[in-house]
Amino acid sequence: MQVVPQLDFEPVTRKANPEKIIRPSTTYWQDAWRRLKKHRLAMAGLVIISFLLVTAAVGPVLSPYSYSDQSLMETNQPPSAKHWFGTDNLGRDLLTRVLYGARISLAIGFVTSLISLGIGVTYGAVAGFFGGRVDNVMMRIVDILYGLPFVLYVILLMVILEPGLKTIFIALGIVYWLNMARIVRGEILSLKEREFILAARVTGVGTGRIIWRHLVPNAMGPIIVTMTLVIPEAIFTEAFLSYLGLGVSAPVASWGVLASEGYQAIRSYPWQLFFPALFISVTMLAFNFLGDGLRDALDPRMRK
Amino acid sequence: MLQYTIRRLLAILVTLLVIATLTFVLMHCIPGGPFASEKELPPPILQNINARYHLDWPLWKQYFDYLAHLARWDLGPSFKYESMTVNDIINNGFPVSATLGGIALGIAVIFGITAGIIASMNQYKWQDNLVMFLATIGFSVPSFILASLFIFVFSYKLGWLPAALWGSPQQVIMPALALSALPTAFIARMVRSTMLEVLAQDYIRTAWAKGLSGGLVVYRHALKNALLPVFSYLGPLTAQILTGSFVVERIFAIPGMGRHFVTSIANRDYTTIMGVTIFYSIILLLANFLVDIAYAYLDPRIKVAGGKE
Numbered sequence: 001m002q003v004v005p006q007l008d009f010e011p012v013t014r015k016a017n018p019e020k021i022i023r024p025s026t027t028y029w030q031d032a033w034r035r036l037k038k039h040r041l042a043m044a045g046l047v048i049i050s051f052l053l054v055t056a057a058v059g060p061v062l063s064p065y066s067y068s069d070q071s072l073m074e075t076n077q078p079p080s081a082k083h084w085f086g087t088d089n090l091g092r093d094l095l096t097r098v099l100y101g102a103r104i105s106l107a108i109g110f111v112t113s114l115i116s117l118g119i120g121v122t123y124g125a126v127a128g129f130f131g132g133r134v135d136n137v138m139m140r141i142v143d144i145l146y147g148l149p150f151v152l153y154v155i156l157l158m159v160i161l162e163p164g165l166k167t168i169f170i171a172l173g174i175v176y177w178l179n180m181a182r183i184v185r186g187e188i189l190s191l192k193e194r195e196f197i198l199a200a201r202v203t204g205v206g207t208g209r210i211i212w213r214h215l216v217p218n219a220m221g222p223i224i225v226t227m228t229l230v231i232p233e234a235i236f237t238e239a240f241l242s243y244l245g246l247g248v249s250a251p252v253a254s255w256g257v258l259a260s261e262g263y264q265a266i267r268s269y270p271w272q273l274f275f276p277a278l279f280i281s282v283t284m285l286a287f288n289f290l291g292d293g294l295r296d297a298l299d300p301r302m303r304k
Numbered sequence: 305m306l307q308y309t310i311r312r313l314l315a316i317l318v319t320l321l322v323i324a325t326l327t328f329v330l331m332h333c334i335p336g337g338p339f340a341s342e343k344e345l346p347p348p349i350l351q352n353i354n355a356r357y358h359l360d361w362p363l364w365k366q367y368f369d370y371l372a373h374l375a376r377w378d379l380g381p382s383f384k385y386e387s388m389t390v391n392d393i394i395n396n397g398f399p400v401s402a403t404l405g406g407i408a409l410g411i412a413v414i415f416g417i418t419a420g421i422i423a424s425m426n427q428y429k430w431q432d433n434l435v436m437f438l439a440t441i442g443f444s445v446p447s448f449i450l451a452s453l454f455i456f457v458f459s460y461k462l463g464w465l466p467a468a469l470w471g472s473p474q475q476v477i478m479p480a481l482a483l484s485a486l487p488t489a490f491i492a493r494m495v496r497s498t499m500l501e502v503l504a505q506d507y508i509r510t511a512w513a514k515g516l517s518g519g520l521v522v523y524r525h526a527l528k529n530a531l532l533p534v535f536s537y538l539g540p541l542t543a544q545i546l547t548g549s550f551v552v553e554r555i556f557a558i559p560g561m562g563r564h565f566v567t568s569i570a571n572r573d574y575t576t577i578m579g580v581t582i583f584y585s586i587i588l589l590l591a592n593f594l595v596d597i598a599y600a601y602l603d604p605r606i607k608v609a610g611g612k613e
Contacts, residue, residue, distance in 0.1 A: 136315060143319050144322050146588060149577065152334070187533060225490070226494075226537075277444075299501070
């Protein structure tokens with residue numbers, strides 16, 4: 001046996017409290033937020049959405065024109081220093097109209113995504129988790145709402161309530177959680193048979209906690225993708241409703257309405273379609289970036 | 305399984321009855337009638353018309369009369385298109401819409417899944433970026449703009465394809481592409497997202513470690529588990545796309561049945577509203593039933609038929 005020379009080793013001084021936790025423990029949501037902040041594209045998406053929200057709120061006020069001011073001497077002007085986005089067939093400033101439309105379309109996007117997240121995820125998760133008869137009844141209700149003609153109850157809502165944004169929200173609210181509910185339910189049906197759910201049950205975790213802390217975070221990928229579909233769909237459904245005379249009424253215009261108006265003049269005045277379409281696409285892009293980042297951030301497997 | 309099938313088919317009948325009843329009530333609640341027009345008809349004529357279509361009967365009698373006919377798949381005469389029954393409308397329109405919709409659905413499923421797999425296998429590389437870029441465009445450009453762009457480029461500028469109407473294979477291409485853009489984009493994104501999750505799991509690493517070929521790992525092990533949310537979406541999508549799209553069929557002047565879902569309501573064409581709604585609902589309910597069965601195939605752990613143990 002060799003004797004280790006004394007000089008080569010130095011006894012480590014014991015730290016005062018080796019059990020001390022160096023980093024504060026983070027909750028699921030703190031951790032998700034921390035990871036979201038690192039995701040560059042997601043932050044870019046967040047910045048774009050915030051920017052759109054701010055311009056939608058402030059832009060129409062700062063603009064020298066109003067969304068409804070007609071100027072028949074300047075109809076169908078191409079973009080210029082005076083009218084950055086040009087004018088429409090009644091000489092209305094397109095920039096102002098697009099910014100004003102952002103209020104309506106973004107509101108529609110946010111409200112429907114909240115509805116599909118709130119109602120759709122809860123409904124689908126409950127149906128999928130309990131399964132059997134509960135699932136059967138809950139899913140048949142979804143089928144019924146899916147089967148009823150959308151236009152029919154939109155008209156009925158317009159008769160009962162007055163036409164306007166609130167009615168559109170309610171009409172969209174009735175249908176825009178159905179797809180989400182179906183997709184979440186399918187995911188939960190599969191996830192709940194996995195071992196980690198069995199483990200959770202064995203350790204006595206309550207039903208609500210299993211659903212919200214174990215099942216839903218694992219279904220986050222499909223949830224986010226579905227949500228990014230819901231937003232543009234809702235924006236264009238609103239345009240379709242306006243086209244049928246059931247949406248927001250002129251001279252107020254949403255992006256969907258502006259796009260369908262611009263589409264009619266696509267041959268002669270393409271910018272009338274280009275700018276609303278550009279704003280819609282940029283918004284979608286931002287939501288998609290944010291959605292991808294959220295998916296990564298909320299994925300419990302990537303937690304460190 | 306047989307017992308489950310029978311129970312589900314019974315549930316479909318009940319669901320159909322509820323949909324039919326609610327639609328009946330809803331459509332009689334909205335103001336206006338099939339023969340209300342700006343020019344008022346002389347009362348005796350209106351009386352005759354109402355008597356011909358039994359509109360003078362009390363509502364409950366009309367309802368049960370309708371159900372009795374429905375049981376024999378007799379959907380009644382259309383109020384708007386004289387000399388046509390609703391059965392005729394569906395028999396004429398559905399084959400056209402279903403052909404177009406079926407092709408669009410095929411495009412969406414094949415290209416969507418393939419693109420999703422390619423993107424997920426090359427995460428953050430150019431293939432992935434390209435697929436995601438195209439998918440975002442598919443999301444954010446609505447079908448009516450896409451359809452008119454197609455017409456503008458391929459018919460008007462290049463003259464390659466006929467701009468509208470129905471009959472030749474060339475006339476299918478543009479409407480099918482316009483119809484399939486959104487579902488393709490959605491499926492591609494969904495497959496990419498779920499594939500990324502599945503590919504990160506232990507059993508996939510095991511499969512690679514065993515030395516299985518890439519194709520086997522992707523198709524046998526990963527894809528089956530990644531397709532679940534796509535199937536959930538396919539149920540309603542099938543019903544929607546096979547019964548035609550109002551917008552696309554209008555732009556390309558295709559004699560499908562998509563327009564009846566909107567025009568029948570505008571016309572208060574009661575029998576047509578009921579007929580197309582019930583027809584659509586049958587496809588929807590059957591498709592959702594098939595999806596539930598397919599779940600058990602994709603993930604054998606799923607017990608759709610059984611309840612909670």
